[in-house]
Amino acid sequence: MTRPILVVVSLRGGVDALNAVVPYRDVDYYRLRPTLAIPPPGKARRAAIDLNGFYGLHPSLAPIVPLWERRELAVVHAVGWPGVSHSHFEAWEEIEAGAVGANRPPSGWLARALALSPEENASALRAVAFADTMPILLSGSPGATAVRSLDELRLAADGPRRRSLAASLRLLYGQAAPPVGAAGIAALDAAAAIEGRAGAASSSSRAGSAFARQLGMIARLIQAGVGLETAAVELGGWDFHFGAGSTEGPMARLLAEFAEGVAAFANDLGPDWNRVVLVAISEFGRRAQENGSGGTDHGQGGLIVVAGGGVRGGRVAGEWPGLSARRLAGPGDLAITTDFRDVLLEVLPHGLSSAERERVFPRYQKKRELGLLPA
Amino acid sequence: MQDRRTFLQRAGLAAASAAAACRRGPSFQALLDRFGTSPALDEAGAAGSVPPIPRSLSRLAYGPRTGDVERVAAVGESAWIEEQLSPAAISDLAARWRVRSIETLQLDLPDLFDYARPTVLDDLRRATILRAVYSQRQLFERMVEFWTDHFNIFVGKADCAWLKVVDDREVIRRHALGNFRDLLRASATSPAMLVYLDGEANAAGRPNENYAREVMELHTLGVDGGYTQRDVMELARALTGWRVRSAFWRGRVFFEKIRHDPGIKQVLDLRLDSGPQRDLEEILDRLCSHPATARHLAARLVRRFVSENPPESLVARVAAAFSASRGGIRQTLSALAHSEEFRQSPPKLRRPFDFAIATLRAVGASTDGGRAMQDELERMGQLPFGWPTPDGFPDTAAPWKARLLSRWNFALDLSGGRIAGTRMDSELGRDPARLASALLRRPLEAAERRALALAGSGPEAAAVALCHPQLQVC
Numbered sequence: 025m026t027r028p029i030l031v032v033v034s035l036r037g038g039v040d041a042l043n044a045v046v047p048y049r050d051v052d053y054y055r056l057r058p059t060l061a062i063p064p065p066g067k068a069r070r071a072a073i074d075l076n077g078f079y080g081l082h083p084s085l086a087p088i089v090p091l092w093e094r095r096e097l098a099v100v101h102a103v104g105w106p107g108v109s110h111s112h113f114e115a116w117e118e119i120e121a122g123a124v125g126a127n128r129p130p131s132g133w134l135a136r137a138l139a140l141s142p143e144e145n146a147s148a149l150r151a152v153a154f155a156d157t158m159p160i161l162l163s164g165s166p167g168a169t170a171v172r173s174l175d176e177l178r179l180a181a182d183g184p185r186r187r188s189l190a191a192s193l194r195l196l197y198g199q200a201a202p203p204v205g206a207a208g209i210a211a212l213d214a215a216a217a218i219e220g221r222a223g224a225a226s227s228s229s230r231a232g233s234a235f236a237r238q239l240g241m242i243a244r245l246i247q248a249g250v251g252l253e254t255a256a257v258e259l260g261g262w263d264f265h266f267g268a269g270s271t272e273g274p275m276a277r278l279l280a281e282f283a284e285g286v287a288a289f290a291n292d293l294g295p296d297w298n299r300v301v302l303v304a305i306s307e308f309g310r311r312a313q314e315n316g317s318g319g320t321d322h323g324q325g326g327l328i329v330v331a332g333g334g335v336r337g338g339r340v341a342g343e344w345p346g347l348s349a350r351r352l353a354g355p356g357d358l359a360i361t362t363d364f365r366d367v368l369l370e371v372l373p374h375g376l377s378s379a380e381r382e383r384v385f386p387r388y389q390k391k392r393e394l395g396l397l398p399a
Numbered sequence: 400m401q402d403r404r405t406f407l408q409r410a411g412l413a414a415a416s417a418a419a420a421c422r423r424g425p426s427f428q429a430l431l432d433r434f435g436t437s438p439a440l441d442e443a444g445a446a447g448s449v450p451p452i453p454r455s456l457s458r459l460a461y462g463p464r465t466g467d468v469e470r471v472a473a474v475g476e477s478a479w480i481e482e483q484l485s486p487a488a489i490s491d492l493a494a495r496w497r498v499r500s501i502e503t504l505q506l507d508l509p510d511l512f513d514y515a516r517p518t519v520l521d522d523l524r525r526a527t528i529l530r531a532v533y534s535q536r537q538l539f540e541r542m543v544e545f546w547t548d549h550f551n552i553f554v555g556k557a558d559c560a561w562l563k564v565v566d567d568r569e570v571i572r573r574h575a576l577g578n579f580r581d582l583l584r585a586s587a588t589s590p591a592m593l594v595y596l597d598g599e600a601n602a603a604g605r606p607n608e609n610y611a612r613e614v615m616e617l618h619t620l621g622v623d624g625g626y627t628q629r630d631v632m633e634l635a636r637a638l639t640g641w642r643v644r645s646a647f648w649r650g651r652v653f654f655e656k657i658r659h660d661p662g663i664k665q666v667l668d669l670r671l672d673s674g675p676q677r678d679l680e681e682i683l684d685r686l687c688s689h690p691a692t693a694r695h696l697a698a699r700l701v702r703r704f705v706s707e708n709p710p711e712s713l714v715a716r717v718a719a720a721f722s723a724s725r726g727g728i729r730q731t732l733s734a735l736a737h738s739e740e741f742r743q744s745p746p747k748l749r750r751p752f753d754f755a756i757a758t759l760r761a762v763g764a765s766t767d768g769g770r771a772m773q774d775e776l777e778r779m780g781q782l783p784f785g786w787p788t789p790d791g792f793p794d795t796a797a798p799w800k801a802r803l804l805s806r807w808n809f810a811l812d813l814s815g816g817r818i819a820g821t822r823m824d825s826e827l828g829r830d831p832a833r834l835a836s837a838l839l840r841r842p843l844e845a846a847e848r849r850a851l852a853l854a855g856s857g858p859e860a861a862a863v864a865l866c867h868p869q870l871q872v873c
Contacts, residue, residue, distance in 0.1 A: 036788065110612065110631070113790050114622050130797075156780040157798030170801040176778065180808040180815075181859050188853055192863045193807065195850035200868030204748065207800040208868060215804060260787055265597040265609040316605010317597060322612070355628050 027141075027373050028334065028397075029246060030254040031239075031289075032134060032161060033304035034120075035282070037262030038112060040320055041309040041327040042347075042358065043270070044279060045099050045340065046072045046080045052347035056313040060270050060320070070271035075099075079340050083271055084279040087287035091331055095338030096290070096297075098396055100367050102325040102345050104360035108308055110322040112263070115307035119364060120160035122385045129386065131164025134254055136384045137372055138165050147251025148213030154238040154257040161256050169214040172234075174241050177218045190215065221248045235259045236285035243292040246300065259285070262306060265319040286331060298333030301371050301397065309358050312347050325358030328367045330396050341394045362392055370396045451840055454742055455480055457873035458704050460537030462757030468840065480736045483538035484729050486576060494534035498526045503564060508590065508650030511561045520560050520784070521770060523567060527783045528768030528776075531756045542575040542728070543567075544752070545703055547783070548791025550586045550618060552595045554784045562591035562643075562650055563784055579696065579726030580687045583618060587683065590643045590650050596789060599643045601635055603660035611635035613789045619686040621695030630667055636660040637671050637678040687726050693718040699794075700735055705744045707795040713740040746872035748796035751779035753873065754806055758865055761838050764813065764823035771819040775812060779805045803871070810862040828861030835864035 047053050048064040062082055065074040072080025073089060079101070081089065091097040105124050109115045118124045122133025129136070138151055151168040153159055162168040171177060179186050190212055197208030232240075235257065242255045259282055268275040282304070290297045309326035325345065331337065345351050345359035353359040365385045372384060374397075381390075450472045456463045459480065463471075471479045482489065498504060503514050503522040511519060534540050550571065554560040566589045574582035586592050587610075593599040596610035611634040615626045640659030644651045654676055664671040664678065669685050671678045686692055697717035701709035713735070720734035721727075735741055749757065755776060759766055766772050776782045780802050786792045793799070812818050814828055827834050832851045836843050843851070847867075854860040 109622070110628055111616050111622050112788060113616075153801070156802075157793055158801040160797070163797045168801060170798075171804075172778075172780075176805055176808070179804070180811045180817075185859055188855060189811075189859055189863060192850050192852075192854035192860075193866060195853060196847065196863070196866075197868050199844075199846050199850075203796055203800050204803075204868045204871045208803050210801070211804045211807075263609075263788075265607050266600045315607050316602060317600030317607045319597070319600075319607070321608040355632060 027253070028301040028332065028371070029252060029299050030134070030137075030371060031242060031300055031302040032254070032256045033282075033286075033302060033329075034116075034159065034161070034256065034258045034260075035262055035304055035306040036112075036116070036258055036260035037264075037306070038115075038308050038310055038322055039262045039306040039326060040264065040268065040275065041101065041306075041325065042312065043268070043275065044082050044085065045075075045101060045327055046082065047078060047101075047344060047347070048072050048074075048080045049078045050344070050347050052312075056347060058314070059318060060268060060314045062271055068271070075340060078344070082276065082279050084276040085283045087280070087283040088331070091287065091290060092338055096333055096335055097329065097331040098335055098337040099340045100328045100330070100342045100362055100394060100396075101340055102309075102342055102358055102361040103328050103364050103367060104308060104324050104326055105363050105365070106360065108324050108360065110308070110324075112307055112322075117160060119305065119307060122365065122368070123387065129164075132159065132161035133368065133384050134161045134256065135163060135165030135168065138162075138168075138254060140373075140376065140380050140383065141253065145251050145253060148210060148217040149245060149250045150253045152242070152245065152252060152255045154241070154255070159256055159258070162254075167210055167213075169210065173238075174218060174245070177215050179215055217250055221250065232288065233281045233285060235281055236288055239285050239289040240292055243289055243296070246293065246296050264310075265315065265321060266317045268319045290331070290333075295333075301330065301332040301335060303368070303371055304329040304331075305364065311356055312352055312358055313356050323357035324353050325360045328364065330367065330371065334397060336395055336398060341396065342392075362394070363388075366390055366392045366394060367396065370394055374399070453479075454744065455483075455736065457757070458741075458747070459483060459541055459736060461531050461541070461753060462760050462873065464760045465763055477737055480538075480733070483536070484576065484733060484736075486536035486539040489535050491535045494530050494536075497529045497533055501526050504568070506564070508561070508565055509644075509648055511564055512558075512649055514561075516560045519564055520554060521773070523564050524773050524783050525768035527567075528756070528766060528772055531752070532759050532766055532768070538732075539575055542732070543571055545700070546571045546575055546582065548786075548794070549699065550582075550592065551786055551789050551791035552591045552784065553787045553789075555787065557594050558643075558650065559591050559595050562589070562594055565589070565650070566591035574728075576729050576732070579721070579728055579731075580683065582728070583614075583687060584680075584683055586618070587614065587638075587679065588641060588652050590652050593641055593643050593652060598638060598641055601639050601641070602658040603636075603639050606632065606635040606639065606660070608632060608635045611638055615686070617789055619695065620689060620691040621698070624689070624691035624695060626667060633664045633666045633671075634682060636662065637664040637666060637682055640676075641679075688722075690718075690722065693721040696721055697731070697735075700731065701740075702794050704735060705738075705741050706747065710740045713738055748800055749871055749873050750792060750794075750799060751781040751802070751806060752776060752783065754871065755779065755809060757873070758810065758813065758870070759821070759823075761870075762823045762827060762834075762865070764821060766818075766822075767820035769820040772821045775809045775818060779809055806871070807862065807866045810865040811859060814858040814861040814865065816858070823861075825858060825861075827864075828858045829856055831856060831860040831864040834861055835867050838864060839867065839869055 046062045054061050063071040065072050065080050070083045074080045120132045121128040151162050151165050153162050153170040155170055158170040181189050194212050197205050238257050245252045264275050305328050306326050310320035310323040315321050342362040345361050365388050369390050453471050453476050455476050501522045503519050504526055531540050552559055552563050554563050570585040570589045596613055597607045598610040601607040608631050612631045616622050640654050642655050697714045698709050701714050717734050721731040724730035832848055854863040
């Protein structure tokens with residue numbers, strides 16, 4: 025397998041891992057979730073979809089079941105890192121920086137991974153983030169672009185006027201000090217790279233959520249061969265302290281949005297799905313015991329979903345820590361058995377030297393082999 | 400600090416602002432819209448001998464309007480800052496006249512609910528834009544923006560679109576330059592905050608940690624402020640009982656004793672057992688007087704107004720001013736604004752809202768702040784009240800600098816007359832080099848002239864001038 029195109033999905037807000045990938049054989053789950061629990065497979069009209077006799081998917085994740093069945097989707101449960109913060113913002117900074125504790129690098133792990141690329145890729149569209157603002161994940165990567173839609177990469181002027189405008193701006197920004205100067209040149213390069221590739225630049229015709237449309241745009245960038253190596257996309261709104269719902273409700277709807285987007289993405293890509301590794305990650309899981317307002321508070325162990333045509337899927341990787349009182353961590357959180365960096369190290373290109381790995385995830389030694397991609 | 404009256408006498412500003420108020424009477428709207436667009440631009444473009452834009456105008460205001468630089472030069476920068484720190488004394492007819500017809504702004508709960516969500520949101524955003532562009536109380540509006548981020552509320556959640564109207568008026572605007580303790584108290588019992596961070600769902604026996612965590616992490620102590628998970632859980636218990644009515648008197652806040660946890664709570668070094676509503680007051684007192692809060696707020700202010708790498712010396716002095724004045728926002732800000740670090744600070748990337756407003760002000764464009772202008776802000780990534788998470792829009796350059804194209808497209812839409820309700824003088828594109836020179840307040844270098852020459856003339860060429868890299872920073 026050649027270097028995969030890495031698509032990172034940031035599920036902002038702290039996904040309730042226990043209700044997304046349900047440990048339905050763990051009796052403590054039902055004790056801790058009197059109103060939120062997802063019924064075991066077959067026990068209700070809407071119930072968990074069995075994966076392996078222990079875990080089941082939330083019924084709203086049905087659209088990704090075919091990926092699971094084709095063994096193109098894996099889940100890593102109880103993921104996090106020692107001492108994970110209960111703060112959304114600190115946890116995201118650590119995940120995206122790829123380093124925990126003090127003295128974190130200001131750049132993102134994905135940006136640093138991109139810098140290791142052995143072959144020179146001069147494309148201005150090597151790295152695209154679909155977001156209102158550039159996430160830390162890709163900060164520090166000179167060529168990264170942040171957009172909400174690919175139409176935004178077009179200067180709003182016609183034909184020859186656009187070219188003279190771009191030339192004028194290029195000259196102005198070429199003389200300007202960083203960071204504005206360099207950022208301006210990168211924006212012009214990105215606009216030039218997409219120009220004339222009508223297929224890639226047009227808005228998605230597919231109905232669906234903003235998330236699905238953005239994944240659709242990533243698919244078109246990949247198919248248009250513009251040199252995309254990595255993309256970041258976000259799906260937020262998981263912070264359900266209140267009224268999360270069980271098999272129905274706000275969290276169920278958000279899970280459906282996620283699953284429909286990912287399923288359509290795989291479908292859109294066709295054979296190119298084999299070149300893609302999609303990693304969906306959240307900052308932390310949630311408290312094992314539901315709170316009094318039909319939601320859950322911030323917890324620790326969460327999950328990562330890894331999918332792609334070349335992924336060794338069809339399994340839930342990582343060790344299940346259990347939900348009995350003595351196995352819970354801190355204020356009653358799912359314990360962490362797999363470090364998030366162990367997962368992310370496996371989606372990096374093979375054959376990196378230890379010095380290169382150190383650059384992406386400083387001060388970290390891999391602890392656990394998960395075998396998410398073929399060796 | 401000098402007495403404000405003496406200051407006004409010395410600077411002779413009282414007379415000046417009275418005269419300005421007459422000039423900008425409502426019946427002169429047309430005049431006001433065109434207010435000095437061309438003459439001063441001519442002046443500035445002609446030679447190189449114009450004063451540069453003072454830092455206070457670009458950071459503590461949304462950039463200069465025509466004549467502002469000269470006015471600040473005349474009274475002196477620190478006198479201008481002092482004037483801005485007492486907004487009530489600044490006549491503000493231009494802004495008031497523009498927002499007074501926005502009906503929903505004045506309404507209370509539950510009457511606001513008679514209006515549809517899009518109307519309420521459009522009104523609130525329109526007022527925000529109009530005030531930023533037209534208000535003479537520029538520092539006040541800057542602080543409104545600062546606190547709107549600090550106590551961020553996302554209008555996409557539940558009833559927050561309606562509740563934010565009241566939060567904006569009674570929490571943020573009422574206390575923006577007042578006392579932090581009052582501001583925090585108002586926010587803690589604001590219906591919008593109780594809904595946004597689930598305080599209303601927090602009840603005895605079934606605590607909800609959402610607000611308890613964010614009030615310490617974001618609003619007061621800061622993430623490294625020394626609190627623990629246990630403090631979060633105990634604080635959640637202490638804050639139980641506050642509710643928001645959902646039907647009759649929808650949106651009104653009340654305290655329901657039966658939902659309050661009467662047990663003893665231990666938060667930080669505080670033992671809370673003095674009964675229902677006192678818990679809230681005691682914890683707010685403790686949070687406000689905590690040294691970590693002074694530091695956290697000082698660092699946030701310095702990050703916003705000085706540098707994203709806050710100089711430690713300044714943070715310490717601003718924190719000291721906060722503590723000494725027991726949370727006096729005016730005093731705290733004064734320590735910052737009069738500092739050498741502020742005057743000497745390196746350029747800072749404007750956020751999109753700042754860039755857009757500063758552009759409109761610089762070229763004397765008129766705007767109604769309506770939907771089309773709001774769409775532009777949304778495309779640039781900063782639609783007011785649209786940030787989903789409680790940390791507010793980012794304050795550093797990295798998240799924003801990769802989105803310059805959307806700013807250029809805003810400039811193209813503006814100069815091309817494609818923003819309904821927002822208009823700039825189309826003549827400005829006749830000579831883009833002169834326009835750029837006027838905006839930068841300096842003669843252009845040869846390379847800059849060559850660059851602008853490539854754009855030719857006309858609306859699009861004007862846009863290139865508006866997009867000059869130096870105008871992306873302040």
